[in-house]
Amino acid sequence: MSEEQLKKDPEKEKMKVKSVKKMKEIMTAYYIDAKTASQNGKKVGWITSGGPVEPIIVMDAIPVYPENHGAMIGAAKMGVDLCEKAEDMGYCRDLCSYARSDIAASLVNGGPIGGLPAPDFLVCGNNICGTVLKWYEIQARYYKVPLFIFDTPFCHTEFSSEAREYVRRQIDEYIKFLEEVCGKKFDMDRMKEVGRLSLQGQRLWQEVLDTSMNKPAPLSAFDAFFHLALIVTLRGTQTAVDYYVMLLEEMKERAAQKIGSIPNERYRLLWDNLPVWYKTRWLSEKFASYDACLVADTYTTAWCGSLDYLDENDFLGSMVEGYTRIYLNIGVDEMLKIIKKMIKKYEVDGFVMHSNRSCKPYSLGQYDIMKTLQKEMGLPSLMIEADMVDERSWSESQIETRIDAFMEIIKQKKG
Amino acid sequence: MNTIRQFQDVIDDSGGYARRLKQGSGGKILGYFCTYTPEEIIHAAGIHPMRLFGTRFAIAHADAHLQAYSCSLVRGVLEEALAGRLEFLDGAVFPHTCDSIQRLSDIWRLNIDFSFHADVVLPVKLDTASARKYMADVLRKFRRELEEKMGLSISDEALLKSIKTFNTIKRALEKIYRLRSENPGIISGADVYTLVKGAMIMDRSEAAEKLSAFAQALGSEKAKGPDARRRIVVSGGLCDHPVIYDLIEKSGGAVVWDDLCTGSRYFEGLVSEEGDPYEALADRYTDRVVCPAKHSSITARGDNLVRIAKEHSASGVIFLLLKFCDPHAFDYPYMKEMLDGIGVPSMLMEIEQDLPSEGQLSTRFEAFIEMLR
Numbered sequence: 177m178s179e180e181q182l183k184k185d186p187e188k189e190k191m192k193v194k195s196v197k198k199m200k201e202i203m204t205a206y207y208i209d210a211k212t213a214s215q216n217g218k219k220v221g222w223i224t225s226g227g228p229v230e231p232i233i234v235m236d237a238i239p240v241y242p243e244n245h246g247a248m249i250g251a252a253k254m255g256v257d258l259c260e261k262a263e264d265m266g267y268c269r270d271l272c273s274y275a276r277s278d279i280a281a282s283l284v285n286g287g288p289i290g291g292l293p294a295p296d297f298l299v300c301g302n303n304i305c306g307t308v309l310k311w312y313e314i315q316a317r318y319y320k321v322p323l324f325i326f327d328t329p330f331c332h333t334e335f336s337s338e339a340r341e342y343v344r345r346q347i348d349e350y351i352k353f354l355e356e357v358c359g360k361k362f363d364m365d366r367m368k369e370v371g372r373l374s375l376q377g378q379r380l381w382q383e384v385l386d387t388s389m390n391k392p393a394p395l396s397a398f399d400a401f402f403h404l405a406l407i408v409t410l411r412g413t414q415t416a417v418d419y420y421v422m423l424l425e426e427m428k429e430r431a432a433q434k435i436g437s438i439p440n441e442r443y444r445l446l447w448d449n450l451p452v453w454y455k456t457r458w459l460s461e462k463f464a465s466y467d468a469c470l471v472a473d474t475y476t477t478a479w480c481g482s483l484d485y486l487d488e489n490d491f492l493g494s495m496v497e498g499y500t501r502i503y504l505n506i507g508v509d510e511m512l513k514i515i516k517k518m519i520k521k522y523e524v525d526g527f528v529m530h531s532n533r534s535c536k537p538y539s540l541g542q543y544d545i546m547k548t549l550q551k552e553m554g555l556p557s558l559m560i561e562a563d564m565v566d567e568r569s570w571s572e573s574q575i576e577t578r579i580d581a582f583m584e585i586i587k588q589k590k591g
Numbered sequence: 592m593n594t595i596r597q598f599q600d601v602i603d604d605s606g607g608y609a610r611r612l613k614q615g616s617g618g619k620i621l622g623y624f625c626t627y628t629p630e631e632i633i634h635a636a637g638i639h640p641m642r643l644f645g646t647r648f649a650i651a652h653a654d655a656h657l658q659a660y661s662c663s664l665v666r667g668v669l670e671e672a673l674a675g676r677l678e679f680l681d682g683a684v685f686p687h688t689c690d691s692i693q694r695l696s697d698i699w700r701l702n703i704d705f706s707f708h709a710d711v712v713l714p715v716k717l718d719t720a721s722a723r724k725y726m727a728d729v730l731r732k733f734r735r736e737l738e739e740k741m742g743l744s745i746s747d748e749a750l751l752k753s754i755k756t757f758n759t760i761k762r763a764l765e766k767i768y769r770l771r772s773e774n775p776g777i778i779s780g781a782d783v784y785t786l787v788k789g790a791m792i793m794d795r796s797e798a799a800e801k802l803s804a805f806a807q808a809l810g811s812e813k814a815k816g817p818d819a820r821r822r823i824v825v826s827g828g829l830c831d832h833p834v835i836y837d838l839i840e841k842s843g844g845a846v847v848w849d850d851l852c853t854g855s856r857y858f859e860g861l862v863s864e865e866g867d868p869y870e871a872l873a874d875r876y877t878d879r880v881v882c883p884a885k886h887s888s889i890t891a892r893g894d895n896l897v898r899i900a901k902e903h904s905a906s907g908v909i910f911l912l913l914k915f916c917d918p919h920a921f922d923y924p925y926m927k928e929m930l931d932g933i934g935v936p937s938m939l940m941e942i943e944q945d946l947p948s949e950g951q952l953s954t955r956f957e958a959f960i961e962m963l964r
């Protein structure tokens with residue numbers, strides 16, 4: 177090693193987020209628990225990322241997230257192989273790659289953890305997309321287990337009183353469903369506790385993301401993609417709360433010491449849509465080479481976007497609104513309002529959109545959002561055409577050229 | 592037959608037809624998507640409901656709003672609107688079905704200046720009591736929206752009358768389908784499609800009358816000798832390409848039934864003409880065969896296709912799926928498997944607005960139908 181590199185090392189050590197190790201431990205323990213659930217007499221329920229998980233935790237069953245699994249498959253670069261398997265099974269290549277890789281993984285016990293534990297029941301919240309409905313129907317046929325559909329009417333411009341009543345009734349139906357599949361009574365006192373923990377976790381997650389308002393941002397969107405796993409999978413548990421307390425402290429500390437997520441933050445950007453899981457590192461480094469940090473994103477924010485609607489004193493009741501009015505279940509103009517707020521809050525210089533072939537509800541409408549931001553705020557934006565898991569949709573040289581051109585514009589604007 | 596010519600003329604110049612209709616009656620016209628639109632309520636308001644299909648023109652405007660991975664129906668309809676070819680409309684109605692239509696509604700609302708825009712956010716699952724209640728609530732909400740925004744009122748009597756008109760159309764179409772299934776030689780697949788499509792565009796009283804008379808006349812049509820063609824059922828979303836029916840028939844097949852939104856999913860199941868009309872409409876929507884964007888049971892669509900194949904003695908099924916249509920693509924593997932289970936072979940054809948050459952299509956159809964012998 178050269179002398180120079182040696183000197184750099186303590187710098188690099190300082191840059192590393194210490195909580196990463198802890199997170200890996202927690203996730204490993206969680207998956208071991210899930211995979212040995214049946215030996216321990218516990219039920220496993222598969223649930224969508226936007227689904228109402230808290231009641232499952234109340235029942236002491238283990239929630240498992242095929243979407244998180246999809247993300248792991250993508251990050252492990254095992255997506256293409258599984259997607260191709262799904263295509264051999266007759267699933268067209270244009271379908272969501274989370275769904276395709278999960279469906280194939282079920283059949284061959286594939287992916288980085290050798291497949292998910294088989295479910296005892298399925299809970300599908302369609303507040304994120306229509307894809308999950310089809311995907312969970314497929315898994316319900318495959319595993320021959322009961323399926324509960326938590327149907328949250330789409331809110332183009334309003335959350336109607338009719339929809340509110342419908343969702344409210346489904347919460348009761350959901351609890352009945354859980355009582356049946358788990359074979360025990362639902363404990364309302366425990367619900368209060370889990371609801372409180374869920375809210376606390378979401379608040380902490382919001383605070384963690386908020387630390388990116390600092391300049392330099394101690395945490396980037398790419399970091400957030402990683403630390404997100406617990407608010408998705410262990411929302412409503414003490415484990416998640418403890419972890420985010422720790423992460424928040426670390427981030428605050430970094431902010432105080434002015435340690436940024438990238439070495440020389442000069443430009444601040446906002447990311448839209450799911451991560452490109454197999455390229456997060458490449459993207460992060462590519463932008464960092466321009467001293468640009470993706471300081472925030474619309475994706476990880478979605479897991480604390482309902483805080484305004486949730487009520488600690490009536491968690492079950494407030495779930496109606498909290499789970500219906502989430503980011504992907506609202507009109508494009510409503511999404512735009514949230515994006516505008518984030519642009520101001522994090523003081524960003526540009527907007528990077530991942531046009532994600534896999535996810536139509538997230539991606540259709542992006543052109544209109546882009547145009548409005550350009551017109552109303554003069555904000556430059558970049559669109560990257562890709563897919564979150566299926567690497568075949570990634571064309572590096574083209575994307576590189578686009579990023580170069582985009583960063584030129586940002587530089588010229590900001591200097 | 593004369594009726595088919597008339598329907599074809601309406602389809603060929605649907606814009607011109609709409610403009611003339613407007614001048615004649617001075618009434619309003621609402622465009623709509625998909626069979627989950629409560630046409631009866633629109634009609635009862637004295638408004639002409641007109642189903643929108645894709646475009647025959649190249650996409651020039653829609654690409655600025657929709658990525659290339661949206662289906663050609665969504666892109667095509669937006670193109671028509673942005674190009675100003677739907678200027679005769681007073682608005683559009685978007686029932687909630689798939690993710691693409693959902694976003695199309697937003698994009699449409701933000702970019703196209705019609706006075707009326709309604710989202711009919713139906714339940715996605717249709718197999719519970721609370722969903723059934725929500726369905727009726729949403730239909731009543733739609734009524735209120737029409738009344739308020741259009742400044743009119745919709746009486747239950749008018750709605751009942753509309754229900755009867757639409758039932759007449761559906762009954763006639765079903766009869767035509769049945770007669771064809773018994774005797775495929777009496778009418779071509781393309782002609783049947785012309786009747787179905789025309790019925791979604793033209794004045795409904797006129798359509799009801801003409802279709803009833805046509806069905807009556809067709810009933811007395813004689814079989815043209817034994818039919819050696821293979822009996823084919825077509826399954827999928829919509830097929831707005833009459834030439835496909837021609838090619839199937841030229842390749843030695845006879846389309847005897849279908850499982851399409853521009854076909855049996857449109858006319859199967861009548862609305863009750865008794866009791867509260869909103870409850871009756873809600874019942875029909877919850878009882879009817881679902882589209883893949885809705886849920887009634889995990890095997891509902893497969894069961895239905897198997898039933899159709901058996902009932903109409905299908906020798907084979909052709910899945911016609913629109914490229915980038917997620918709900919249908921997700922259902923295909925299990926539906927195919929269920930057909931395999933009863934020994935009915937099937938083939939998959941992915942279609943877009945622009946079809947492959949006729950030669951290519953024929954080769955594939957011929958190969959499939961040959962195998963059915």
Ligand code: SF4
Pocket residue numbers: 243272273274275304305306307308450534535536537538
């Ligand atoms: S990526 Fe999009 S389409 Fe796929 S499951 Fe998630 S929200 Fe649904």
Ligand code: SF4
Pocket residue numbers: 662663664665688689690691692828829884913915916917918919
């Ligand atoms: S259901 Fe399929 S064909 Fe119909 S609009 Fe949606 S994606 Fe397009």
